[in-house]
Amino acid sequence: MIRIELSAAAVARTRFAVSPLYQAMHLLFALGRQPRAVPCEWRVRARDVIGGRRLGLLAALAISSDGYTPDFLTPEPVAYRSAVEDELHLVATAPVERVRAEMGLVLSGLADLGIPARRPRALVLDALDGGEDGFAARVAGELGAFWAGVLGPHWPGLSARLEHDIARRGELTAGLGLGGMVAGLHPEVGWHDGTLSVRRPGRPDRRPGLRITGPGVIFVPGAFPPGLMLSFDPAAGRRTPVVVYPALGPEPDAGGRLGGSRSSILAELTRARTTADVAARVGLSPSTVSYHLQALHRGGLVRRTRQSREVYYQAVGDPAGRLR
Structure with a gap:
């Protein structure tokens, strides 16, 4: 010990x-x-x-x-x-x-x-x-x-x-x-x-x-x-x-696929959406969705753009391919 x-x-x-x-x-x-x-x-x-x-x-x-x-x-x-x-x-x-x-x-x-x-x-x-x-x-x-x-x-x-x-x-x-x-x-x-x-x-x-x-x-x-x-x-x-x-959660496979909440969030980002929009669609709080979006953005899985006062997120490439 x-x-x-x-x-x-x-x-x-x-x-x-x-x-x-x-x-x-x-x-x-x-x-x-x-x-x-x-x-x-x-x-x-x-x-x-x-x-x-x-x-x-x-x-x-x-x-x-x-x-x-x-x-x-x-x-x-x-x-x-x-x-x-x-x-x-x-x-x-x-x-x-x-x-x-x-x-x-x-x-x-x-x-x-x-x-x-x-x-x-x-x-x-x-x-x-x-x-x-x-x-x-x-x-x-x-x-x-x-x-x-x-x-x-x-x-x-x-x-x-x-x-x-x-x-x-x-x-x-x-x-x-x-x-x-x-x-x-x-x-x-x-x-x-x-x-x-x-x-x-x-x-x-x-x-x-x-x-x-x-x-x-x-x-x-x-x-x-x-x-x-x-x-x-x-x-x-x-x-x-x-x-x-x-680490908590299922073991990763060799494709680095995501699971749980982030998979659901990524699946909703085939088009640009705000944090509030994604939260309403996946049934999570805006603060939780914001945390996951920040991690996905740092990982290069989503892009972020600003229009006036709104921030939009959209998947990079084909999100379905990340989940298969």
């Missing part, structure tokens, strides 16, 4: 983020831990891209049934929504000493957490021989290729779903408080007396675990089972821990 102690100031800095890079790593993490839980379309797409683009180094580091995955592959999200290019740059320019220390943990494991040592494939060791800076840049390049081939084409639908989850978590926090919201993230996540606890799913252990002091916590909804993933600095707690939890 990992216990993250949070001061009042750290709680005030706790936030959510939608991270494209974390979704790529979350998918790779799921493929290593519970591949059969990942929808078939995503498994096939990931396999084809890894094989076709020769992403063996990334696969060797990130797809594992057990063992430590180096945390420099998942840098701290610096904004609520970050561009994947900016996140990949942080991976490519990870400090040499950090890469060296974390690859050492890959070889030695984390005894306090019951995480065993791993024996990297020869290609990993050969890549390390070229220097940690070049190693990080190469991994970042492969991670970028994985993102572009697997997740990039479907990011609008995926990100809309993740933002919807964050909106729901905000509602739960308003009604239950931070502790109540955290308790609903995952059965292995808890909150007690200013301490956030994260247990390895399905791995009961009597070890003392790790206790770190966090400058805050960043919660990131994840689109893929098994859901729970933690990224932190196991050496000194210098970075903000990131907890990836399973």
Whole structure:
């Protein structure tokens, strides 16, 4: 178990983020831990891209049934929504000493957490021989290729779903408080007396675990089972821990199709309509429809135009194609 102690100031800095890079790593993490839980379309797409683009180094580091995955592959999200290019740059320019220390943990494991040592494939060791800076840049390049081939084409639908989850978590926090919201993230996540606890799913252990002091916590909804993933600095707690939890709603399919309220809203936008018009048609409040329209607009699924005092929204392309 990992216990993250949070001061009042750290709680005030706790936030959510939608991270494209974390979704790529979350998918790779799921493929290593519970591949059969990942929808078939995503498994096939990931396999084809890894094989076709020769992403063996990334696969060797990130797809594992057990063992430590180096945390420099998942840098701290610096904004609520970050561009994947900016996140990949942080991976490519990870400090040499950090890469060296974390690859050492890959070889030695984390005894306090019951995480065993791993024996990297020869290609990993050969890549390390070229220097940690070049190693990080190469991994970042492969991670970028994985993102572009697997997740990039479907990011609008995926990100809309993740933002919807964050909106729901905000509602739960308003009604239950931070502790109540955290308790609903995952059965292995808890909150007690200013301490956030994260247990390895399905791995009961009597070890003392790790206790770190966090400058805050960043919660990131994840689109893929098994859901729970933690990224932190196991050496000194210098970075903000990131907890990836399973997003609410049905699992996405490989077409990034939308579900629920946003599907209904998008279906009404074959012609330009106002927020009030859409709300009347789908039976939702104008404020709820406005939230969904903003997310659809950010995701590039609808365009927005202003006529006098009215703002109109209309689907980009064929909305029916998004729903099939």
